[in-house]
Amino acid sequence: MKNAIEKIAGELRKILGPDRVISDPDILGAYSADETPDCTGKAELIVRPESPKEVSSVMKACHEAGVKVVPRGAGTGVTGGAVPVEGGVVLSLERMNRILEIDLENMIAVVEPGVITGRLQEALRAEGLLYPPDPASLDSCSIGGNVAENAGGPRAVKYGTTKDYVIGLEFVTPEGEIMTAGGKIVKNASGYNLIGILAGSEGTLAVITKIWLRLLPLPLHSIDALMAFSSIEEAIDAVRSILVKRIVPAAIEFMEKDAIDLVARHGRGIPYPDAGAHLLVQLDGSSPDFLHDELEKLSKAAGIDPDSVLVAESDIQRERLWKARRSIREAIRAESPVFLAEDCVVPCALIPQYLRSVKTFLGEKKLRSIMFGHAGDGNVHMDVLKGDMDCGVWKGILPEIKKGIYRLAIGLGGTITGEHGIGHIRKDYLPLAMSDREIELLRRIKNAFDPRGILNPGKIF
Amino acid sequence: MKNAIEKIAGELRKILGPDRVISDPDILGAYSADETPDCTGKAELIVRPESPKEVSSVMKACHEAGVKVVPRGAGTGVTGGAVPVEGGVVLSLERMNRILEIDLENMIAVVEPGVITGRLQEALRAEGLLYPPDPASLDSCSIGGNVAENAGGPRAVKYGTTKDYVIGLEFVTPEGEIMTAGGKIVKNASGYNLIGILAGSEGTLAVITKIWLRLLPLPLHSIDALMAFSSIEEAIDAVRSILVKRIVPAAIEFMEKDAIDLVARHGRGIPYPDAGAHLLVQLDGSSPDFLHDELEKLSKAAGIDPDSVLVAESDIQRERLWKARRSIREAIRAESPVFLAEDCVVPCALIPQYLRSVKTFLGEKKLRSIMFGHAGDGNVHMDVLKGDMDCGVWKGILPEIKKGIYRLAIGLGGTITGEHGIGHIRKDYLPLAMSDREIELLRRIKNAFDPRGILNPGKIF
Numbered sequence: 001m002k003n004a005i006e007k008i009a010g011e012l013r014k015i016l017g018p019d020r021v022i023s024d025p026d027i028l029g030a031y032s033a034d035e036t037p038d039c040t041g042k043a044e045l046i047v048r049p050e051s052p053k054e055v056s057s058v059m060k061a062c063h064e065a066g067v068k069v070v071p072r073g074a075g076t077g078v079t080g081g082a083v084p085v086e087g088g089v090v091l092s093l094e095r096m097n098r099i100l101e102i103d104l105e106n107m108i109a110v111v112e113p114g115v116i117t118g119r120l121q122e123a124l125r126a127e128g129l130l131y132p133p134d135p136a137s138l139d140s141c142s143i144g145g146n147v148a149e150n151a152g153g154p155r156a157v158k159y160g161t162t163k164d165y166v167i168g169l170e171f172v173t174p175e176g177e178i179m180t181a182g183g184k185i186v187k188n189a190s191g192y193n194l195i196g197i198l199a200g201s202e203g204t205l206a207v208i209t210k211i212w213l214r215l216l217p218l219p220l221h222s223i224d225a226l227m228a229f230s231s232i233e234e235a236i237d238a239v240r241s242i243l244v245k246r247i248v249p250a251a252i253e254f255m256e257k258d259a260i261d262l263v264a265r266h267g268r269g270i271p272y273p274d275a276g277a278h279l280l281v282q283l284d285g286s287s288p289d290f291l292h293d294e295l296e297k298l299s300k301a302a303g304i305d306p307d308s309v310l311v312a313e314s315d316i317q318r319e320r321l322w323k324a325r326r327s328i329r330e331a332i333r334a335e336s337p338v339f340l341a342e343d344c345v346v347p348c349a350l351i352p353q354y355l356r357s358v359k360t361f362l363g364e365k366k367l368r369s370i371m372f373g374h375a376g377d378g379n380v381h382m383d384v385l386k387g388d389m390d391c392g393v394w395k396g397i398l399p400e401i402k403k404g405i406y407r408l409a410i411g412l413g414g415t416i417t418g419e420h421g422i423g424h425i426r427k428d429y430l431p432l433a434m435s436d437r438e439i440e441l442l443r444r445i446k447n448a449f450d451p452r453g454i455l456n457p458g459k460i461f
Numbered sequence: 462m463k464n465a466i467e468k469i470a471g472e473l474r475k476i477l478g479p480d481r482v483i484s485d486p487d488i489l490g491a492y493s494a495d496e497t498p499d500c501t502g503k504a505e506l507i508v509r510p511e512s513p514k515e516v517s518s519v520m521k522a523c524h525e526a527g528v529k530v531v532p533r534g535a536g537t538g539v540t541g542g543a544v545p546v547e548g549g550v551v552l553s554l555e556r557m558n559r560i561l562e563i564d565l566e567n568m569i570a571v572v573e574p575g576v577i578t579g580r581l582q583e584a585l586r587a588e589g590l591l592y593p594p595d596p597a598s599l600d601s602c603s604i605g606g607n608v609a610e611n612a613g614g615p616r617a618v619k620y621g622t623t624k625d626y627v628i629g630l631e632f633v634t635p636e637g638e639i640m641t642a643g644g645k646i647v648k649n650a651s652g653y654n655l656i657g658i659l660a661g662s663e664g665t666l667a668v669i670t671k672i673w674l675r676l677l678p679l680p681l682h683s684i685d686a687l688m689a690f691s692s693i694e695e696a697i698d699a700v701r702s703i704l705v706k707r708i709v710p711a712a713i714e715f716m717e718k719d720a721i722d723l724v725a726r727h728g729r730g731i732p733y734p735d736a737g738a739h740l741l742v743q744l745d746g747s748s749p750d751f752l753h754d755e756l757e758k759l760s761k762a763a764g765i766d767p768d769s770v771l772v773a774e775s776d777i778q779r780e781r782l783w784k785a786r787r788s789i790r791e792a793i794r795a796e797s798p799v800f801l802a803e804d805c806v807v808p809c810a811l812i813p814q815y816l817r818s819v820k821t822f823l824g825e826k827k828l829r830s831i832m833f834g835h836a837g838d839g840n841v842h843m844d845v846l847k848g849d850m851d852c853g854v855w856k857g858i859l860p861e862i863k864k865g866i867y868r869l870a871i872g873l874g875g876t877i878t879g880e881h882g883i884g885h886i887r888k889d890y891l892p893l894a895m896s897d898r899e900i901e902l903l904r905r906i907k908n909a910f911d912p913r914g915i916l917n918p919g920k921i922f
Contacts, residue, residue: 003745032671103808105705105809106809149650150654152648156648163647163654163657164621164625173902179898179899181899183875185806185875185879186617187838187839187840187879187880189876189878189879189882189883190883191883191895191900192658192903192906193611193624193661194658196656196658196660196661197653197654199654199657200650200653200654201654205653216709217707235588240566246568246589246678248678285746287750289748294747326871347646351565377647377648378648379648384834403804413645413646414645415643415649415873417649417650417651418646418650419648420650421650422651434651436652438641438642438652441910444660444910445653446664446907447905448902448908449902
């Protein structure tokens with residue numbers, strides 16, 4: 001392999017110039033991991049193309065030479081999707097970071113994959129437009145990575161995930177062909193839905209080089225409110241009561257006490273009252289009166305006195321409420337640098353049952369877990385902390401812990417990941433969720449796109 | 462082939478019993494076409510399975526024997542998707558027509574593919590739930606066919622198309638394997654998004670045997686209103702003015718005068734005033750006051766005196782307004798049994814430009830066209846009537862007419878079909894919209910699902 005890399009490095013320098021082909025060991029190190037705990041690969045070369053044509057030339061050269069290529073957005077994934085676990089070239093899309101167009105008439109944005117999601121949302125907000133998906137990492141993740149992982153976020157309850165907004169993709173196949181699916185059209189029945197299969201394919205089928213996103217008018221009004229409960233069970237039962245009343249909040253997040261305590265300990269002060277658990281709710285819509293009525297109905301359904309609900313009264317307060325939620329993972333990392341980050345999904349109404357069974361299971365293993373996540377769509381974030389457990393013991397029990405958590409979700413009609421993907425670290429567990437024949441079908445699809453198997457190897461399967 | 466069919470008929474009768482394997486020539490005739498003008502195949506045998514297991518057994522037997530299979534829902538497609546153009550077995554899903562579950566807690570419906578879409582919507586409405594996609598044929602089309610074609614409808618403007626509601630599919634591969642993707646979970650990042658690629662695959666990749674649909678709370682209020690314009694250009698320019706004001710109606714349909722005149726002539730009286738063109742608008746939401754404000758804003762943006770807008774004041778009137786819209790194709794069929802039905806899509810803001818250029822193009826050919834469709838999402842329905850033109854001449858000019866209509870859409874950044882699909886009758890034109898390499902990729906995907914090429918041959922490619 002070393003020789004192949006050395007050989008191709010010269011060719012890639014001819015394509016991109018010497019500055020954008022990097023072999024400095026320090027930088028290689030930084031590109032050998034993403035934000036996945038305990039998962040490191042070995043980047044052998046980094047390339048930073050600036051156009052689809054350059055991506056195509058890089059892919060053609062690597063394909064020809066049989067060199068593996070790992071596409072990389074902002075490296076914020078948590079399942080090792082951007083980690084070069086089998087070595088090879090890391091193809092970083094960080095230089096392709098322009099918002100190419102905000103088309104106000106058609107309410108469509110055209111962007112390069114390296115655009116930071118939060119930056120895009122700000123630019124759109126200034127135009128009165130909304131791109132709803134809001135992964136917790138939105139200040140640092142890139143939109144291309146969001147498409148590759150089909151990122152979700154709290155607002156998925158009402159607005160769906162990334163794939164629901166992608167109406168066009170330009171992509172480069174592993175063989176180096178530049179292709180386009182869709183574009184500035186919100187409906188398309190011409191040939192297979194390639195956007196559908198590329199969204200969430202974790203960089204294993206093609207390198208995304210341009211994205212068309214449909215947008216919504218920014219809701220005129222929204223209410224962000226925090227509700228305190230005495231226990232996590234009570235909070236989750238409340239969510240169930242809210243949803244059966246057919247109230248659809250934009251977001252409804254749950255956080256157990258331990259999650260909030262960790263954020264308070266490792267961050268700055270947060271505006272959450274002391275309680276056994278919290279729900280953070282966002283309602284949005286066109287009429288403020290209606291939203292206030294909805295909030296009152298919602299509070300009553302949740303069994304909470306409306307007067308005890310903490311309603312954000314300014315954008316600053318709103319941001320502080322949400323910042324706490326988004327800081328949970330960071331706080332966990334500070335508390336226990338080694339931890340297991342899971343995001344199983346179950347039918348919404350079965351969240352309470354799922355949480356109880358997982359807590360029981362982990363309790364038996366004497367493991368501390370922090371639970372939080374998207375109560376409105378059944379996507380439970382759950383981090384299991386290594387704490388001061390011996391590394392060897394931790395590594396030894398991990399497979400059993402993961403299997404237990406996954407099996408409990410699957411047993412309730414759920415699956416092993418709602419938004420983080422399979423990536424590298426869960427590939428051995430995919431057979432829990434899919435039959436051999438189903439996985440074989442996925443492999444055949446992979447093979448249709450990537451017959452030589454050079455793109456992002458060691459992922460999903 | 463005849464021998465293969467005879468041989469397999471015996472085997473299929475063993476699987477399904479003699480009553481559900483049909484070779485009666487009259488019935489074969491009825492299953493040899495769908496609603497596509499001028500497109501007939503030759504059904505050699507019809508099977509009516511009642512369970513996924515039976516579908517699996519049928520597929521295994523046909524796969525083994527190398528016999529072609531054409532899945533069929535309600536046969537309401539208009540691009541020949543369900544037509545057995547290369548003969549073989551028609552696999553009708555009409556007996557698999559049960560609503561298996563309406564899960565009120567999770568707001569999910571589980572249905573068999575043969576359920577009539579309108580019937581499902583009624584059952585859901587009774588529970589206060591909405592399944593938004595509303596193809597014009599909703600009283601006769603089946604939900605399985607809707608998934609296979611990724612059907613849209615007027616409400617796609619606000620609510621998207623069928624694929625946006627499918628969260629789970631059970632399907633049988635051409636090799637006879639029963640597989641499941643998703644289920645009662647609204648988020649899923651476990652493996653490739655098979656639902657994404659199956660939706661809109663026109664029955665060429667797998668036979669869908671069960672569908673999980675996410676539902677919405679039924680909007681509390683809606684307004685349906687008709688606006689008259691002096692010309693189609695004026696109506697479409699009004700749509701553009703409405704959309705740039707960031708008003709998002711649930712539906713906004715345009716109909717040129719000729720469309721309405723035809724419905725009046727071939728149907729019962731319709732409640733449309735005489736005008737050069739109409740817009741039929743639906744607004745829905747939670748607050749009636751807000752909706753009335755929106756309608757007023759919308760009328761003003763459209764340059765229409767709000768007092769001149771015809772607002773439906775009862776469900777009966779509402780239905781009459783929409784019935785007229787949904788009867789256009791039927792009226793066209795009565796006027797000219799042979800016609801070309803197109804549904805190109807262009808960026809919304811370019812509809813006026815597209816209509817003008819197509820009218821000019823068809824005018825030069827002395828052809829009468831009827832234009833109507835989904836003004837809010839750029840999906841233009843356009844039927845070109847043969848009228849009393851000589852059949853030979855008509856057939857001779859068809860390819861040129863189609864190419865002209867498609868090229869004008871593609872030239873504006875659009876594509877050749879927004880919801881009806883490629884099917885059989887447009888497959889020769891796919892190369893206008895996709896490169897050879899892109900089509901080759903579609904073929905490879907087809908091959909991944911169907912290596913022997915037995916499922917719905919002669920479609921898309």
